[in-house]
Amino acid sequence: MPQSQETSGPIDAWKETTLQPTDITHPDYFHKIVDCQWACPAHTPVPEYIRLIAAGRYADAYLVNWKSNVFPGILGRTCDRPCEPACRRGRVEADPVAICRLKRVAADYKGDITPLLPRPPAVKSGKRVACVGTGPASLTVARDLAAAGHAVTVFDREGKAGGFIRFQIPRFRLPEAVIDEEVGYVLNLGVEARLGEPITSLKALLAEGYDAVFIGCGAPRGRDLDVPGRKEAASHIHIGIDWLASVSFGHVKAIGKRVIVLGGGNTAMDCCRSARRLGGEEVRVVVRSGFEEMKASPWEKEDAMREDIPILNYLAPKSVVHENGTLTGMTFERVRAEYDAAGRRSLVPTGEPDEFIAADDVLVAIGQENAFPWIERDAGIAFERNGLPVLDPVTLQSTHPLVFFGGDAAFGPKNIIWAAAHGHQAAMSIDLLLHGKDLHDRPPPEVTLVSQKMGIHSWSYDNAVSIDLRYKVPHIEKGQALRDITTEVELGFDIDLAFKEAQRCLNCDVQTVFSAKLCIECDACVDICPVDCITFTKNGEEAELRTRLNAPAHHLEQALYIADGLKTGRIMAKDEDVCLHCGMCAERCPTGAWDMQRFLIDMAQVGARSSALAL
Amino acid sequence: MSFLPKPKLHHPELATNDIGFTRRDYEGAISTLCAGCGHDSISAAIIRACYELSLPPHRIAKLSGIGCSSKTPTYFLGAAHGFNSVHGRMPSVATGAYLANRELIYLGVSGDGDSASIGLGQFAHALRRGINMTYIVENNGVYGLTKGQFSATSDRGSTSKKGATNTDAAIDLVGLALQLGATFVARSFSGDKAQLVPLIKAALQHPGAAFIDCISPCVQFNNHVGSTKSFDYIREHNEAVNRLDYITGRSEITADYAPGEIEVVVQHDGGVLRLRKLATDYDPHDRTSALRYLQERTVAGEIVTGLLYVDPEPENLHQRLNTVATPLNALEDRLLCPGSAMLETLNAALR
Numbered sequence: 001m002p003q004s005q006e007t008s009g010p011i012d013a014w015k016e017t018t019l020q021p022t023d024i025t026h027p028d029y030f031h032k033i034v035d036c037q038w039a040c041p042a043h044t045p046v047p048e049y050i051r052l053i054a055a056g057r058y059a060d061a062y063l064v065n066w067k068s069n070v071f072p073g074i075l076g077r078t079c080d081r082p083c084e085p086a087c088r089r090g091r092v093e094a095d096p097v098a099i100c101r102l103k104r105v106a107a108d109y110k111g112d113i114t115p116l117l118p119r120p121p122a123v124k125s126g127k128r129v130a131c132v133g134t135g136p137a138s139l140t141v142a143r144d145l146a147a148a149g150h151a152v153t154v155f156d157r158e159g160k161a162g163g164f165i166r167f168q169i170p171r172f173r174l175p176e177a178v179i180d181e182e183v184g185y186v187l188n189l190g191v192e193a194r195l196g197e198p199i200t201s202l203k204a205l206l207a208e209g210y211d212a213v214f215i216g217c218g219a220p221r222g223r224d225l226d227v228p229g230r231k232e233a234a235s236h237i238h239i240g241i242d243w244l245a246s247v248s249f250g251h252v253k254a255i256g257k258r259v260i261v262l263g264g265g266n267t268a269m270d271c272c273r274s275a276r277r278l279g280g281e282e283v284r285v286v287v288r289s290g291f292e293e294m295k296a297s298p299w300e301k302e303d304a305m306r307e308d309i310p311i312l313n314y315l316a317p318k319s320v321v322h323e324n325g326t327l328t329g330m331t332f333e334r335v336r337a338e339y340d341a342a343g344r345r346s347l348v349p350t351g352e353p354d355e356f357i358a359a360d361d362v363l364v365a366i367g368q369e370n371a372f373p374w375i376e377r378d379a380g381i382a383f384e385r386n387g388l389p390v391l392d393p394v395t396l397q398s399t400h401p402l403v404f405f406g407g408d409a410a411f412g413p414k415n416i417i418w419a420a421a422h423g424h425q426a427a428m429s430i431d432l433l434l435h436g437k438d439l440h441d442r443p444p445p446e447v448t449l450v451s452q453k454m455g456i457h458s459w460s461y462d463n464a465v466s467i468d469l470r471y472k473v474p475h476i477e478k479g480q481a482l483r484d485i486t487t488e489v490e491l492g493f494d495i496d497l498a499f500k501e502a503q504r505c506l507n508c509d510v511q512t513v514f515s516a517k518l519c520i521e522c523d524a525c526v527d528i529c530p531v532d533c534i535t536f537t538k539n540g541e542e543a544e545l546r547t548r549l550n551a552p553a554h555h556l557e558q559a560l561y562i563a564d565g566l567k568t569g570r571i572m573a574k575d576e577d578v579c580l581h582c583g584m585c586a587e588r589c590p591t592g593a594w595d596m597q598r599f600l601i602d603m604a605q606v607g608a609r610s611s612a613l614a615l
Numbered sequence: 616m617s618f619l620p621k622p623k624l625h626h627p628e629l630a631t632n633d634i635g636f637t638r639r640d641y642e643g644a645i646s647t648l649c650a651g652c653g654h655d656s657i658s659a660a661i662i663r664a665c666y667e668l669s670l671p672p673h674r675i676a677k678l679s680g681i682g683c684s685s686k687t688p689t690y691f692l693g694a695a696h697g698f699n700s701v702h703g704r705m706p707s708v709a710t711g712a713y714l715a716n717r718e719l720i721y722l723g724v725s726g727d728g729d730s731a732s733i734g735l736g737q738f739a740h741a742l743r744r745g746i747n748m749t750y751i752v753e754n755n756g757v758y759g760l761t762k763g764q765f766s767a768t769s770d771r772g773s774t775s776k777k778g779a780t781n782t783d784a785a786i787d788l789v790g791l792a793l794q795l796g797a798t799f800v801a802r803s804f805s806g807d808k809a810q811l812v813p814l815i816k817a818a819l820q821h822p823g824a825a826f827i828d829c830i831s832p833c834v835q836f837n838n839h840v841g842s843t844k845s846f847d848y849i850r851e852h853n854e855a856v857n858r859l860d861y862i863t864g865r866s867e868i869t870a871d872y873a874p875g876e877i878e879v880v881v882q883h884d885g886g887v888l889r890l891r892k893l894a895t896d897y898d899p900h901d902r903t904s905a906l907r908y909l910q911e912r913t914v915a916g917e918i919v920t921g922l923l924y925v926d927p928e929p930e931n932l933h934q935r936l937n938t939v940a941t942p943l944n945a946l947e948d949r950l951l952c953p954g955s956a957m958l959e960t961l962n963a964a965l966r
């Protein structure tokens with residue numbers, strides 16, 4: 001039978017170690033509570049833009065995004081969305097808020113925002129910066145530095161800017177018009193784009209007298225397969241990323257009816273879905289590991305399976321089978337996962353007979369590698385043993401003081417949002433360098449905390465908590481989707497669905513701020529809190545205190561908000577974990593000891609007007 | 616009052632009780648009382664007590680009179696029966712309901728105005744008759760609903776929010792309940808759920824007239840300096856005679872206290888109360904000494920709280936009247952109306 005958890009009795013037996021009151025003025029404290037923003041590599045103010053979408057202010061929502069992540073329309077369709085697994089909503093019901101697809105809503109309905117974008121400043125710094133590559137990392141550097149008045153030149157060996165966004169991500173996921181638009185916003189800031197110009201020597205580039213060089217050349221080499229028969233049947237075995245690029249450029253327009261795609265990452269998912277659109281009828285994805293451990297995002301696996309692509313797991317490639325050089329299929333060894341005492345996994349053969357899968361073409365999507373053939377050994381850039389440059393993790397400066405790295409070129413293949421985040425950091429470093437300042441002396445974020453109180457029980461945010469489950473983005477009918485590789489599959493939320501999905505956001509940036517001086521310990525907040533976050537109790541050591549709060553509090557990465565100075569000598573302990581930010585505690589508080597305050601954190605950025613946020 | 620209902624989402628690990636309900640299942644509509652009102656804390660304590668006892672909400676009857684306190688049954692146990700009676704008349708309704716159906720669990724919620732002013736007579740008779748109910752007075756020393764006039768429990772010499780001094784003597788409902796024969800008498804404070812929840816659980820399990828005087832500050836009209844029912848005043852003057860630590864249904868007694876420190880009281884129905892003594896010389900089984908102790912401490916300016924008196928073998932109205940055990944609504948017509956021949960016999964016997 002459950003029992004009351006509160007402790008009672010006089011407050012005399014103080015513990016030896018007790019918790020210190022929380023310093024809510026530290027910018028990280030409330031930032032961490034905005035789980036999505038904290039998890040976003042570029043720290044996009046998610047709840048802020050979601051509220052703007054709910055208010056129908058799509059252009060403002062777009063600009064909040066554009067400032068943080070530069071590619072809202074692109075990311076709203078393709079982002080790896082580290083924010084969503086972090087979203088608080090996922091801890092109080094089944095699914096997180098569809099943060100990523102709401103970003104697309106902002107892009108879809110924003111109208112013409114060009115008058116709202118910054119213009120190249122009239123006063124130039126006189127400094128010149130070169131960026132190698134025009135992927136998201138370089139373009140972010142270019143945007144930030146151009147807006148700060150530096151002269152930026154971007155180089156790419158391809159004839160169009162955008163990097164992997166342009167020629168890897170298939171059109172059915174990301175229409176080219178969206179790329180043109182958002183790449184255009186950057187280049188229009190007065191960035192000089194030298195496209196179709198491969199950089200073949202870092203030394204030569206440096207010799208051109210640039211004040212700084214940013215290397216955002218990506219991780220351009222696809223890993224190859226090494227099994228018997230690979231060489232003989234080479235004409236029907238393709239490296240995934242090269243094949244996708246050829247498809248994108250229109251060099252490849254067809255593929256055999258039976259296709260094997262090797263690999264479990266997102267590249268494999270793009271390969272198999274592209275193959276389905278180019279004539280592949282029996283397309284199969286084959287992975288060595290288990291289905292659950294695949295690197296591809298769950299939604300990409302779902303999308304593939306929805307297009308009748310089976311994913312076969314625990315099959316290790318053994319040989320390519322061919323008849324006089326004509327591919328007929330592949331054999332696979334059946335494996336299973338075994339874990340040692342340390343929990344490390346190894347795949348061991350099950351001993352069952354090998355599996356043969358017939359195929360006309362094989363797409364190899366088993367990983368990417370970095371390659372810097374154009375950086376001379378004696379150019380002053382030190383490399384790690386894994387082939388990646390030696391970098392300062394904060395400034396992204398290489399061992400050559402004028403050369404910086406970011407995106408996939410810096411730490412190996414990641415994703416667009418990380419590339420943008422690196423871009424901001426590298427731009428900050430380069431700007432400091434160009435001003436002769438210490439690269440580690442980085443400007444702090446700008447933080448504001450504003451009460452949302454409008455009346456006794458009204459707030460300037462919508463504090464009603466929606467109980468709607470996550471809305472699905474509508475898709476185009478499957479037959480139509482498979483007919484043309486440039487037809488976008490996802491239709492995006494319409495305005496009505498977008499509003500309803502936006503209302504699922506818990507407004508985690510509207511913080512509960514407690515003032516012990518005003519508290520009369522009437523328990524009103526404790527009684528009303530729908531998730532039992534708040535406890536008034538004796539102080540103690542954290543691990544022990546967590547066992548006697550009003551609700552289980554074992555997510556240690558989620559902070560306890562501690563305040564002392566209460567009349568009874570107890571502390572107020574609030575577990576931030578599943579707080580709904582509903583404001584009920586503040587509504588029921590007779591003295592205003594609780595207040596709901598909107599926390600805005602504006603990460604320092606080069607070239608940005610400060611407080612560019614819309615509200 | 617809040618404009619929005621309490622959000623439906625709850626803690627992901629919210630536990631369920633023996634009958635599969637969460638604590639949230641015992642809630643009612645969102646309170647319309649003033650923010651911070653002590654009465655809301657008592658509602659929360661009732662919710663918790665019923666949840667912890669795994670009471671089926673639909674077997675509970677909530678009864679009340681008029682006042683802010685009497686409004687509270689709307690804010691808990693949304694699935695229970697309810698009767699919001701006339702001012703001060705809750706005990707009559709409770710008596711009638713109890714006579715008609717002894718199988719429901721009766722929970723009366725009243726105020727100091729409702730029970731000590733207009734309803735004092737009703738209060739007295741419900742207790743002396745032994746209605747098997749839990750009678751909670753949410754005592755704030757004022758008529759909250761009508762904007763803070765002194766009530767009959769207001770202490771002589773205490774001042775109103777506007778500064779007027781109360782010149783009348785106060786009625787101590789605990790003293791009255793003891794004299795009137797209530798078989799479970801306790802006092803508690805809305806700001807101390809650790810004390811209050813076990814007391815409500817014990818009262819709900821007590822098979823007789825159980826009375827709890829729960830001091831419940833009115834933040835709007837009686838929480839100022841000069842009031843003797845404010846949060847600060849109660850916290851300063853609260854003297855608990857004991858702590859009820861556990862109440863477990865019929866489970867085994869495994870006390871881990873030093874002898875003499877803990878007293879185990881087995882109730883008539885087998886329910887077990889464990890009482891941790893705070894005032895060593897206090898005996899909760901002796902009405903007379905309880906009354907004396909109460910008066911002495913009151914003179915000394917203390918507010919005595921805790922389980923002040925309990926009779927583990929109480930008698931109730933049904934036992935005294937020897938009434939039929941089956942609820943009237945479950946009796947066949949034949950038994951409810953024995954017919955004219957029987958009436959004749961009865962009348963003849965009385966001639």
Ligand SMILES: Cc1cc2nc3c(=O)[nH]c(=O)nc-3n(C[C@H](O)[C@H](O)[C@H](O)COP(=O)(O)OP(=O)(O)OC[C@H]3O[C@@H](n4cnc5c(N)ncnc54)[C@H](O)[C@@H]3O)c2cc1C
Nearest residue numbers: 133135136137156157163164199217218407408414415416
């Ligand atoms: C098939 C596939 C699908 C993907 N899908 C997604 C997705 O949905 N979401 C997501 O977030 N990420 C995705 N990614 C990863 C993402 O594309 C990359 O992480 C991201 O583009 C890296 O950006 P970057 O700026 O570092 O470099 P890149 O985008 O790789 O751009 C590098 C650019 O540098 C140019 N370049 C290289 N060397 C030279 C040179 N010597 N001279 C001149 N130019 C040079 C290249 O031509 C290229 O344009 C995907 C990757 C692949 C392969």
Ligand SMILES: Cc1ncc(C[n+]2csc(CCOP(=O)(O)OP(=O)(O)O)c2C)c(N)n1
Nearest residue numbers: 682683684702726727728729757758759760
């Ligand atoms: C017959 C009758 N007389 C007077 C009133 C006016 N009246 C309403 S509530 C109330 C007093 C309530 O005081 P209390 O029971 O202490 O409740 P509180 O609001 O303080 O919780 C009075 C006198 C009434 N409603 N009915």
Ligand code: SF4
Nearest residue numbers: 036087088505506508
């Ligand atoms: S609920 Fe909203 S603010 Fe909270 S983590 Fe999710 S998206 Fe972010």
Ligand code: SF4
Nearest residue numbers: 529579580582583585
């Ligand atoms: S805002 Fe207040 S009442 Fe709402 S969940 Fe958070 S702590 Fe609880």
Ligand code: SF4
Nearest residue numbers: 649652683759833834
């Ligand atoms: S007037 Fe007093 S008793 Fe009534 S709701 Fe307000 S605080 Fe509570």
Ligand SMILES: [Mg+2]
Nearest residue numbers: 726727755757
């Ligand atoms: Mg009253």
